[in-house]
Amino acid sequence: MTAAKLSCAAVGAIAASLALARFHPFGDPQRYLQQSRATLLQTAAMPDSSLRTLVAKCADCHSNATRWPIYSDAAPISWMIERDVIEGRKHLNLSHWNELSADRQQVLEQEIVHQIRKGIMPPVSYRLVHWQAHLRPSDRDALMKLVPSEIAQATAAQPGDADRGRALFNRRCTGCHALDSDREGPHLRGVYLRRAGSVAGFGYSSAIRNSGVTWTEANLNRWLTDTDSMVPGSAMGFVVPKPQERSDLIAFLRSLQ
Ligand code: HEC
Ligand code: HEC
Structure with missing residues (x-):
């Protein structure tokens, strides 16, 4: 050329x-x-x-x-x-x-x-x-700094209220979760006392699937306080900083049959 x-x-x-x-x-x-x-x-x-x-x-x-x-x-x-x-x-x-x-x-x-x-x-x-x-x-x-770091370790002032929990769930969680169908997150009806990572067919992180956690009240509280430090490598990018709100949400999740 x-x-x-x-x-x-x-x-x-x-x-x-x-x-x-x-x-x-x-x-x-x-x-x-x-x-x-x-x-x-x-x-x-x-x-x-x-x-x-x-x-x-x-x-x-x-x-x-x-x-x-x-x-x-x-x-x-x-x-x-x-x-x-x-x-x-x-x-x-x-x-x-x-x-x-x-x-x-x-x-x-x-x-x-x-x-x-x-x-x-x-x-x-x-x-x-x-x-x-x-x-x-x-x-x-x-x-x-976008998320307050003093994520309260304190416990809730009052016992959890399932009705307030339902309202919080609808506002904060339904972007990723539904009660009866899997979305970005797994369905949550029946999550109380379920083994973590156990919904068949849902694409969990291996971190949560192998965590050995059962969703008791205390574990749900830890999870919602700081998912990353409870199960490093897990894939839920969301926490609930206020103890009262966690407590209300957990009361709601427990109340679901
Ligand atoms: C940004 C999306 C997103 C939001 C918002 C979100 N989650 Fe999740 N959640 C996920 C994902 C993704 C997983 C699966 C995590 C994994 O595989 O590591 C998950 C897992 C969970 C689990 C464990 C379920 C199981 O089967 O082991 C619980 C409990 C849970 N979420 C509760 C909540 C609650 C309560 C809220 C609202 C306060 C919430 N999530 C908000 C995405 C989200
Ligand atoms: C080159 C372009 C690019 C830049 C720069 C970028 N992102 Fe992204 N971001 C993406 C794309 C593409 C996605 C869609 C998800 C994916 O493909 O991984 C995304 C998704 C996200 C999400 C949503 C994740 C989810 O799971 O829904 C967040 C939050 C985010 N980016 C934050 C940031 C922040 C904070 C910065 C700056 C430090 C940033 N991104 C810089 C391209 C970019």
């Missing part, structure tokens, strides 16, 4: 790549609807440092304020990046934070802390291409 032919081929490849980047096999992230970063999470009720870290480290995939790197204009890299952004926004979109109920915000805050503890977010593929994402220890600390 002559030099002229080679450079012709190169120009052709670049043109093809730019043209292909106009297609969106994983969905169109609507780059033209770009939101400004300055307005993101502005009125959210969370510690300042958590807010700044979320905007700096997570907003590229988890908001409509994505900063598209220059190489995201070329296929097939553009497609990989678009897929991450579309999937990321589906799970957590900081641009819509203020429209969420306080309970939903609490669930998401706990999922964020769970992801950070396990070190899965941001995804490795993204860190590899160095798109601003490395989390320093100070970033981790800032994100951990």
Whole structure:
């Protein structure tokens, strides 16, 4: 091949790549609807440092304020990046934070802390291409503040109330659990005194399946206080910091026949 032919081929490849980047096999992230970063999470009720870290480290995939790197204009890299952004926004979109109920915000805050503890977010593929994402220890600390750390060891002031527990269950748990069908979490009717990880056909973590735990009142209380330290490697990214609320929830779970 002559030099002229080679450079012709190169120009052709670049043109093809730019043209292909106009297609969106994983969905169109609507780059033209770009939101400004300055307005993101502005009125959210969370510690300042958590807010700044979320905007700096997570907003590229988890908001409509994505900063598209220059190489995201070329296929097939553009497609990989678009897929991450579309999937990321589906799970957590900081641009819509203020429209969420306080309970939903609490669930998401706990999922964020769970992801950070396990070190899965941001995804490795993204860190590899160095798109601003490395989390320093100070970033981790800032994100951990989203969930109060003095998770009360104290016991409830009053005995658990199943009616209050039902209302809490509907608000906090039904994002992942139903009573009679398996969803992101296993069904919970009959969980009281059930062996942990024993619902046939549900895809538990091996940590919980091999935990040897039975769901007594005390164990449910420990689980809802801090799943990660009770069963390290388990997959439920949610806890209930207030002892009275745990107690009410457990009363409700016990009352189910
Ligand atoms: C490269 C884009 C990208 C970045 C940057 C990123 N995420 Fe994600 N995130 C994703 C994708 C994609 C998913 C969907 C789940 C999956 O595929 O693993 C997700 C899912 C999540 C979820 C939901 C998990 C679940 O099980 O529902 C949380 C919480 C989360 N990310 C938090 C964060 C936080 C906090 C940061 C910043 C420190 C962050 N992410 C940075 C792409 C990203
Ligand atoms: C973000 C999703 C999510 C939320 C919210 C959630 N759970 Fe879970 N839960 C899970 C997952 C996933 C598992 C399975 C854990 C594993 O496999 O390690 C689980 C497991 C459990 C188990 C053990 C069940 C068994 O069969 O061993 C109990 C009990 C439980 N959840 C109670 C609750 C209660 C009560 C709430 C509300 C206060 C709640 N969960 C909120 C996802 C969730």
